[in-house]
Amino acid sequence: MKRRDFIKKAALTTAGTISMPYILPTGRLFASTGSQMAGHVIFVMFAGGVRQQESMGKKYLAESQGLDIEGNIMYNMLAGDAPELKIVYGVDTTDGQPGGQPIDRILNTTLEKQGTLFKEVRYTHGGTGHFVGLSTGVSGYYGITQGLQGRPQHPTIFEYLRRHAGLKATDTWFIGNGINNSTPLLNYSAHPDYGRQYGANFFAPNVTFGQQGQDHLKGFLNFHPDEEMSRIDEMREFLNHAYLANGHEIPHLYNTDEERYNIKQFIENTFEQLDNNQIAFPPVVDNGDLSTIGYATEVLKWFKPKMMVINMFAVDSCHSNYTGYLKSLHRADHAVGHLWKFIQEEVPEMANDTVMIVMPEHGRNYESNAITDVNDWFAFDHDSDANSRRIFTQMVGPCVDANLIVGDENNPVGNAADVVPTIADIFGIKNEVFAKGLLHPEAMSLFDRI
């Protein structure tokens, strides 16, 4: 080939490569425009409504009950010494003092030291209700006209990732604390351009593997895919074809046949693990949040998901039981510490390649209500006052600055809607997500706020 021809053909090939769209397996046309910072993201919705005073402020009883006792009861996440008096948040002592023994710390180095803490983030729009807060967390949009029994109006992070980053269904998981408060509706949105074909798999494991699952699921017959299931599929294909004219189907998440079989195997295996006491529950597991985290680690180990959201909720006992709230807050910290340690030590495919983000869905009121608990301590609601709009966001993992605190009470930095663009940024699809124009107008990647 002559030199001139070679240069001409090489130039044409290069131009063609640049201009021709590349069709990814999931149907997207172009590769993402940004670079990926980590292979996995875990977003812990530290939910139920957490007061800044007891979390970031480490005030314990000082700014709630008028007692001059401060201290940090979240010592896996935050630096600072624990309270020394009126210890009620731990487990019962051997001599019967309720909550008198604090739970041992799990992490040698706090997440505050390992990562970046946005200490004062604001929940800026709408009422501070659980479902709006949760749907804002997963969609980056304040659905202030959001119905309580409807799916988020705007796409969730799962849908963005499946559609724009090419993730498959079992790459994305939402693990809920339960089935109340419309939690099962958060794995995909009602947005017409997205929806369940891009949704995340979901378990409320305390139900799936709880009494309901024990009674009606455990021991189910998992047909072999190459034998019985292939016969079923053939007959079902014929039956569905006969019904296709209507275009209706059983609502599903477009898991492939292999993924469906894999999920069924996971369910089978989890029941076996339960029978053998082999679920990786945290060292203390005495509430729903802790068991939820235990099951979530099983999902992590089995599927190695690219994106997982875990919802906790027990701190909402603060509506009527302040002591219970302190216990739940202490346990939520225990849960997060266990989760992070598990990822680093038990899931080699995810260790050092996972970013964890922790954020409450909203705060709680500054003023208490009139309800007192066994210790005569007042309870707190969340009625959209300024204090209930104060939250925090913590990030840890590769590409996240260590030992960095951003913002304070007088200089809040960050918005409750920021998590979705932050995750999109980590996966290198920030521009695609912003281009859709479906995020809250003030939402930004937290990396851009630093």
Added chain:
Amino acid sequence: MKIIRYSGLVFFFLLIITIACKEEQYVYEVNEVEVNPNNSGKNKEKSVSQFISILYANMYQKALSPDDLVEITELIASIGDKKIAYETVLAKMITDPDIKIPTNGEMRSNIEQFVIETYKRFYVRLPTEAEKTYLTNYIESNPDVTPILVYFSFATANEYNYY
């Protein structure tokens, strides 16, 4: 003048006769036909509790208890992919020896009738000729197909989720 008078009289009588004439009615004797809905009208999605109640009734030939209905409905809500949820709950039911399902021998003694009965049981309609022929041939030519596999296919196909 006379002609005009008589023609008026004739017209009057003709009118009376015409009005009085009654069209003969024919009665055709036909066999009674059971009318079942075809699948084109099934476009309302069953709620989870409807789906479970009907599934249980189809499998056990008796009603599901209210407590079990609540438990299974909660269980279904705890699994995101409803296809997986329905399949696993049904796959648990079929391990129960109390379900009412024909034996393989009963099915193979009259496959065509089994197919018709299965359509009536799960889809509340008769199969079309094409459906009947295909499934009859399919079962005949595949000895490893059991009534359980047929029932499982019917209960997890799309039509079963609509009414």
